Amino acid sequence: SKTILLKNRPAGKPATSDFETIEENDPKPEEGEILLRALYISVDPYLRGRMRNEESYIPPFQVNEALESMVVAEVVESKNKNFQTGEYVSGMLKWKELQLSTGTGLNRVDPDLAPLSAFLGVLGLTGLTAYLALDKIGRLKPGETLVVSGAAGAVGSIAGQIGKIKGCMVVGIAGSDEKVKHLEEKFGLDKGLNYNKEENMADAIRRICTDGVDVYFDNVGGEILDAVLQTINKDARIINCGAISTYNETEVPVGPRPEGILIKKTALMQGFLVRDHAKDFGKALRQLSEWLKDGNLEYDETVVEGFDKLPEAFIGLFEGRNVGKMLVKV
Numbered sequence: 001s002k003t004i005l006l007k008n009r010p011a012g013k014p015a016t017s018d019f020e021t022i023e024e025n026d027p028k029p030e031e032g033e034i035l036l037r038a039l040y041i042s043v044d045p046y047l048r049g050r051m052r053n054e055e056s057y058i059p060p061f062q063v064n065e066a067l068e069s070m071v072v073a074e075v076v077e078s079k080n081k082n083f084q085t086g087e088y089v090s091g092m093l094k095w096k097e098l099q100l101s102t103g104t105g106l107n108r109v110d111p112d113l114a115p116l117s118a119f120l121g122v123l124g125l126t127g128l129t130a131y132l133a134l135d136k137i138g139r140l141k142p143g144e145t146l147v148v149s150g151a152a153g154a155v156g157s158i159a160g161q162i163g164k165i166k167g168c169m170v171v172g173i174a175g176s177d178e179k180v181k182h183l184e185e186k187f188g189l190d191k192g193l194n195y196n197k198e199e200n201m202a203d204a205i206r207r208i209c210t211d212g213v214d215v216y217f218d219n220v221g222g223e224i225l226d227a228v229l230q231t232i233n234k235d236a237r238i239i240n241c242g243a244i245s246t247y248n249e250t251e252v253p254v255g256p257r258p259e260g261i262l263i264k265k266t267a268l269m270q271g272f273l274v275r276d277h278a279k280d281f282g283k284a285l286r287q288l289s290e291w292l293k294d295g296n297l298e299y300d301e302t303v304v305e306g307f308d309k310l311p312e313a314f315i316g317l318f319e320g321r322n323v324g325k326m327l328v329k330v
């Protein structure tokens, strides 16, 4: 069976040559272990950070070792009394077709509740990120204006729809006209903005957000963040969820200083890490599942087929190749 290793630490944008697929003997479970077969593997922008040799909130990947991310897997053999053959689990697992586990850190997933892939997206960490960041920092009030960047992506598409559920005017920023159309037509956002087409993003935001911006859900950082800050209202909340536009930079980019605006507007700008909110996952998942069941929430997936395509799917995140959650079906 196959494993994908980090071959080199990428310089700038990752390339397929930074990864290597190797063949290994199939593992055999010992007493207390289960054998897992990966079905769906999540690729996520933050994995880029783990490819740098830097201390962070999560340890860096090591060169010539298997990568890992969230995976939905099937138990194909069990020597652990807590797991039955044929059950499905999700967890932080290696980029391996087959692997052993003791079951620690795994969650059972119920295929009757939602399609298995949804547990890596809307009912996984990306749905939780959208919900909990808005709950903890955004604190949306009806009638407020919410701007979301990366709005057609996994986190952004859920965040925008939650804004509509909460009765807000929602503006979504994405990288193509097709994505903008999709945001307006499928997800019911009030307005989409294509950042690749606008000459001056600050002017475009000002033109559309006639009542100013109360909450900015930022997935991209950089120049789009600089632009949105120009139009924030008094007591605005800015959620620093992600900064994908800077992840491949080799030097930290500099921009206009935000502190003057934050002071004048007594605005709150706060970083968010979903992993710090595990105690609220249950409550958040119940709400997300309810919205899904009622038809208030929809989700998209971009499913790339084939284990070998993991590096390409990951690199595709930096090229905007996905709508909704980017996944690999093994």
Ligand code: NDP
Binding pocket: 044, 045, 046, 125, 126, 129, 150, 151, 152, 153, 154, 155, 156, 173, 174, 175, 176, 179, 219, 220, 240, 241, 242, 243, 244, 245, 246, 272, 273, 274, 275, 317, 318, 319, 320, 321, 322, 323, 324, 325, 326
């Ligand atoms: P997405 O599904 O949003 O995929 C990434 C998207 O980012 C692409 O589709 C692309 O869309 C956009 N993008 C890529 N490069 C740029 C760029 N240079 N400028 C602007 N947009 C760009 O990924 P996720 O939903 O998984 O993650 C979104 C963000 O949230 C990431 O920054 C991620 O790191 C962060 N995150 C943070 C978490 C936390 O706990 N803080 C948890 C999960 C995610 P387009 O075509 O519109 O350019």
